[in-house]
Amino acid sequence: MISFEPVAAPGAPLARRNPVAKLVAALVFSFILIATLDPVAPAIAIAVELAVLPLFGVRLRVLARRTWPLLVGAVGVVVTLVLFAAERSGRVLVEAGPVVVTSGVLLTALGLVLRMFAVALPGVIVFATTDPTDLADALIQNAKAPARFAIGALAAFRLVPLLGQEWQMISMARRARGVESGRNPLAKLRLFASTAFALLVGAIRRGTRLAVAMDARGFDAGTPRTVARQQRFVAADGLLIVCSAALAGAALTVSVLLGTFRPLIG
Amino acid sequence: MRDNNTTRWRTVDIVVAAVIAVAFGVIFWAWGLLWRAVDPAFAFFPAGQAIMYGVWLVPAVLGGLVIRKPGAALFCEAVAATVSALLGAEWGGVTIVQGLIQGLGAELAFAAFRYRSFRLPTALIAGALTGLGAALFDFFVWNSEYALASYRIPYALLTIVSAAAVAGAGAWALTRALATTGALDRFPAGRDRTPI
Amino acid sequence: MGAVVLRGFGWRHGGRRAWAVRGVDLRVEAGERVLLLGPSGAGKSTLLAALAGLLPEDSGEQEGTVEVDGLDPRESRDRVGIVFQDPESQLVMARSGDDVAFGLENRGIPAREIWPRVDEALARVGFPYPRDRPTAALSGGEQQRLALAGVLALRPGLLLLDEPTANLDPTGAALIRAAVAGALDADTTLILVEHRVAEALPLVDRVVVLEPGGGVRADGTPEAVFGTHGDTLAAEGVWVPGRPVPPRQATTPAGDVLVTADRLGLPPRLAAVDLAVRAGEALAVLGPNGAGKSTLALLLGGLLKPGAGRVAATTALAGTDTGTPPHRWRAPALARRIGSVFQDPEHQFVANTVYDELALGPRRTGQPEPAIRSTVDGLLSRLRLTKLAAANPYTLSGGEARRLSVATALATAPRLLVCDEPTFGQDRRTWLELVDLFAELRDAGHGLVAVTHDPEFVAALADRRLILERP
Ligand SMILES: Nc1ncnc2c1ncn2[C@@H]1O[C@H](COP(=O)(O)OP(=O)(O)OP(=O)(O)O)[C@@H](O)[C@H]1O
Ligand SMILES: Nc1ncnc2c1ncn2[C@@H]1O[C@H](COP(=O)(O)OP(=O)(O)OP(=O)(O)O)[C@@H](O)[C@H]1O
Ligand SMILES: [Mg+2]
Ligand SMILES: [Mg+2]
Numbered sequence: 001m002i003s004f005e006p007v008a009a010p011g012a013p014l015a016r017r018n019p020v021a022k023l024v025a026a027l028v029f030s031f032i033l034i035a036t037l038d039p040v041a042p043a044i045a046i047a048v049e050l051a052v053l054p055l056f057g058v059r060l061r062v063l064a065r066r067t068w069p070l071l072v073g074a075v076g077v078v079v080t081l082v083l084f085a086a087e088r089s090g091r092v093l094v095e096a097g098p099v100v101v102t103s104g105v106l107l108t109a110l111g112l113v114l115r116m117f118a119v120a121l122p123g124v125i126v127f128a129t130t131d132p133t134d135l136a137d138a139l140i141q142n143a144k145a146p147a148r149f150a151i152g153a154l155a156a157f158r159l160v161p162l163l164g165q166e167w168q169m170i171s172m173a174r175r176a177r178g179v180e181s182g183r184n185p186l187a188k189l190r191l192f193a194s195t196a197f198a199l200l201v202g203a204i205r206r207g208t209r210l211a212v213a214m215d216a217r218g219f220d221a222g223t224p225r226t227v228a229r230q231q232r233f234v235a236a237d238g239l240l241i242v243c244s245a246a247l248a249g250a251a252l253t254v255s256v257l258l259g260t261f262r263p264l265i266g
Numbered sequence: 267m268r269d270n271n272t273t274r275w276r277t278v279d280i281v282v283a284a285v286i287a288v289a290f291g292v293i294f295w296a297w298g299l300l301w302r303a304v305d306p307a308f309a310f311f312p313a314g315q316a317i318m319y320g321v322w323l324v325p326a327v328l329g330g331l332v333i334r335k336p337g338a339a340l341f342c343e344a345v346a347a348t349v350s351a352l353l354g355a356e357w358g359g360v361t362i363v364q365g366l367i368q369g370l371g372a373e374l375a376f377a378a379f380r381y382r383s384f385r386l387p388t389a390l391i392a393g394a395l396t397g398l399g400a401a402l403f404d405f406f407v408w409n410s411e412y413a414l415a416s417y418r419i420p421y422a423l424l425t426i427v428s429a430a431a432v433a434g435a436g437a438w439a440l441t442r443a444l445a446t447t448g449a450l451d452r453f454p455a456g457r458d459r460t461p462i
Numbered sequence: 463m464g465a466v467v468l469r470g471f472g473w474r475h476g477g478r479r480a481w482a483v484r485g486v487d488l489r490v491e492a493g494e495r496v497l498l499l500g501p502s503g504a505g506k507s508t509l510l511a512a513l514a515g516l517l518p519e520d521s522g523e524q525e526g527t528v529e530v531d532g533l534d535p536r537e538s539r540d541r542v543g544i545v546f547q548d549p550e551s552q553l554v555m556a557r558s559g560d561d562v563a564f565g566l567e568n569r570g571i572p573a574r575e576i577w578p579r580v581d582e583a584l585a586r587v588g589f590p591y592p593r594d595r596p597t598a599a600l601s602g603g604e605q606q607r608l609a610l611a612g613v614l615a616l617r618p619g620l621l622l623l624d625e626p627t628a629n630l631d632p633t634g635a636a637l638i639r640a641a642v643a644g645a646l647d648a649d650t651t652l653i654l655v656e657h658r659v660a661e662a663l664p665l666v667d668r669v670v671v672l673e674p675g676g677g678v679r680a681d682g683t684p685e686a687v688f689g690t691h692g693d694t695l696a697a698e699g700v701w702v703p704g705r706p707v708p709p710r711q712a713t714t715p716a717g718d719v720l721v722t723a724d725r726l727g728l729p730p731r732l733a734a735v736d737l738a739v740r741a742g743e744a745l746a747v748l749g750p751n752g753a754g755k756s757t758l759a760l761l762l763g764g765l766l767k768p769g770a771g772r773v774a775a776t777t778a779l780a781g782t783d784t785g786t787p788p789h790r791w792r793a794p795a796l797a798r799r800i801g802s803v804f805q806d807p808e809h810q811f812v813a814n815t816v817y818d819e820l821a822l823g824p825r826r827t828g829q830p831e832p833a834i835r836s837t838v839d840g841l842l843s844r845l846r847l848t849k850l851a852a853a854n855p856y857t858l859s860g861g862e863a864r865r866l867s868v869a870t871a872l873a874t875a876p877r878l879l880v881c882d883e884p885t886f887g888q889d890r891r892t893w894l895e896l897v898d899l900f901a902e903l904r905d906a907g908h909g910l911v912a913v914t915h916d917p918e919f920v921a922a923l924a925d926r927r928l929i930l931e932r933p
Contacts, residue, residue: 446814
């Protein structure tokens with residue numbers, strides 16, 4: 001099933017930081033690391049990420065459950081690189097027809113795979129510790145996002161678990177009426193499409209109704225909104241962003257000093 | 267009936283745009299299940315990935331076609347990306363930036379027509395431009411180590427073609443189908459309905 | 463506050479030729495408590511939406527005028543609070559307290575006043591949980607109470623309630639009514655829509671009956687309205703108190719067993735139950751909200767896989783297919799043998815028009831087109847849906863949608879019919895028609911399982927009852 005609540009201990013010191021600060025910190029960290037293609041900087045970054053994991057109250061198991069699809073991506077990277085590498089330097093390890101695997105190719109693959117994890121993990125960690133309501137509040141109060149849009153999106157997000165149930169309901173309703181696909185993959189695809197369509201129609205209707213209910217409670221009345229839940233952006237939040245930039249920068253610096261740094265562009 | 271041609275977003279516009287994004291979040295999730303069930307081997311066929319790409323871009327074009335307000339395409343794709351991150355997608359925050367870049371493509375297409383044309387050609391261009399956004403991001407950020415002629419360029423082109431076909435034409439057809447169910451009655455897209 | 467004036471008011475929904483309401487002249491003074499009645503489809507919900515300023519100008523056509531405190535309702539929304547029938551789509555936030563606070567934030571109430579008002583509103587409706595209770599974890603009745611709290615916190619001058627106790631068990635419904643009674647200030651105007659008059663009467667001092675064709679049929683104190691027009695109103699479909707409905711129990715003993723459940727359960731939604739359903743009998747399944755009744759219905763309907771125990775069909779129902787449990791049957795075979803009516807009618811709709819919705823089942827089971835036409839037309843006219851044959855199922859009124867969903871299952875005349883709350887939101891006339899349809903089917907040797915909170919329905923039709931407890 002779809003999980004939609006924060007899965008981490010909410011009391012952990014860094015999990016409690018302002019959601020906007022956490023998000024910015026994660027993005028800064030990720031995008032500094034995107035700049036390199038070598039294996040050293042991402043390896044250091046991953047070590048840092050795993051080290052701060054307890055501070056966010058995220059257990060390793062949770063992280064693994066959320067990121068296992070990246071492993072599939074990693075296999076894809078290696079296969080693609082073996083077939084389509086831009087350059088094949090280093091010692092030839094395997095040669096089978098058009099497939100030439102060299103030590104250079106494997107090193108590049110290692111770099112790409114590590115970079116993929118290093119870039120993805122910060123966001124995964126941050127979102128695992130962020131409550132959607134708090135994120136919307138912080139976006140409005142600290143990032144000056146337009147309140148109507150942030151609250152509207154938040155209200156729609158509340159429908160996620162309902163839509164999951166709705167999917168089951170639609171499938172059952174079809175079955176009850178004698179509609180099914182059997183084993184034929186094409187029929188399966190057709191049934192998938194029609195179920196997805198029904199879900200979308202139902203979701204739009206629900207959204208329309210929800211909008212009416214929100215208007216009924218003065219959502220769009222033009223009165224300036226007040227906030228019931230204060231989100232604060234304090235010095236510690238700024239520090240989190242600075243630290244994240246500094247740590248990512250340090251990983252790159254080490255790589256430069258070791259002479260392994262390979263910039264993305266250039 | 268009065269035509270709704272102001273650029274101010276009503277509450278329904280905001281909520282339904284967000285709901286479209288959220289619903290696609292759920293559809294993507296089910297699509298992933300189906301995909302794994304139907305054919306795991308396909309994921310290893312690199313070009314296949316590019317053909318599939320358009321599916322992830324549908325919310326951008328659909329949002330623009332249904333809501334018809336400045337910012338709709340961008341908002342839909344960005345919310346869809348944020349939702350998938352909140353649901354625990356493996357890419358975390360990076361998806362949000364990617365969503366913004368992809369949404370921007372469709373947004374530019376609708377803006378170029380000054381938010382007045384929502385016909386098939388516009389949808390195709392919007393689809394192609396989100397595809398371009400997606401392709402550029404991948405071209406530089408993820409695919410830079412791959413061979414240019416045999417991988418990076420075909421992959422990018424396929425992404426754009428898939429985006430135009432699946433996200434562009436697909437979202438256009440989807441809008442028409444949605445209109446016939448009456449779900450879009452509160453939107454101009456629902457009132458274009460011509461009884462045949 | 464909260465005085466209402468309607469002059470020649472009418473509204474026609476976009477895409478409809480008929481007016482949903484028309485020619486309504488009505489004055490409600492501040493502080494009055496009004497029960498708004500009328501047959502299903504008479505336009506009660508439409509009228510409430512108009513009073514709340516929630517009929518968008520671009521979605522239909524208006525006639526005459528509506529005023530709340532002398533203003534257009536779209537301008538006086540801040541004086542009006544409305545609770546709809548379906549609580550799920552009116553909760554906005556993920557945590558209960560935040561949801562109540564939502565309206566207060568929108569009205570620009572200073573932050574320090576918000577939480578005391580939230581707590582007060584929650585206390586008034588008897589909300590049993592702390593403020594951070596996730597709204598997704600609330601039962602239907604609790605959601606309904608929360609929605610009421612969200613409206614009461616705004617201290618509206620005019621409170622509009624549209625069937626606020628639909629789908630609640632009797633205890634839950636009594637709690638909501640008590641909450642409403644306790645929450646009204648002396649100068650709050652109340653307009654309540656509720657088909658079951660007897661329960662609503664203690665809350666009101668005036669009754670207004672809408673005429674389906676247009677206008678107001680009757681207006682006055684309950685005694686005056688029911689005293690003078692009681693018989694005609696009852697004949698036209700109003701649940702006039704003190705008029706019992708004729709019993710329709712089976713006259714012949716039940717026949718073969720159709721299906722049995724053996725320690726059937728689905729933890730944590732349903733604790734183990736044993737039951738057998740026979741041909742020619744009606745089994746009523748009762749129990750509080752959350753007892754697992756709907757889950758049981760889905761299990762018996764072959765739509766969910768049992769978590770424990772099993773469901774077994776006999777040869778009388780499944781022919782040679784008795785070896786496999788219903789949830790593993792092919793869908794067409796299932797649809798021929800067991801018909802299901804879902805608790806939420808909208809979950810069930812597959813087609814784009816009322817007619818196609820009804821024709822779908824018979825078409826799937828391969829009946830010839832003329833036979834389908836006569837079945838469908840017969841059902842449409844008995845359930846008063848003929849005029850709506852071309853309408854989209856999702857635009858129906860609450861009661862119309864419920865009847866359509868029941869009719870879809872009746873269309874294929876399956877040997878076993880499993881219905882979840884088949885009679886909610888019905889006026890007296892359509893209710894009687896539904897009971898007749900079920901009774902005919904049962905007397906023709908079909909089995910009927912009905913999950914219900916409706917004591918009249920149980921009294922009139924049920925031959926046996928099964929009471930579930932919360933697991
Ligand atoms: N959104 C809509 N679009 C088109 N027609 C509608 C819409 N909503 C309601 N109607 C029609 O307007 C009429 C009045 O509906 P309304 O919901 O006001 O009835 P009601 O008196 O509340 O009935 P019930 O007791 O069954 O809830 C019905 O015939 C219904 O089909
Ligand atoms: N799809 C689902 N997934 C998980 N839990 C569910 C699901 N549907 C229902 N439940 C839970 O299972 C329990 C039984 O639900 P069910 O809908 O069967 O109750 P019910 O007796 O029909 O109640 P009501 O009278 O309110 O309709 C409830 O606590 C409910 O929250
Ligand atoms: Mg109604
Ligand atoms: Mg139920």
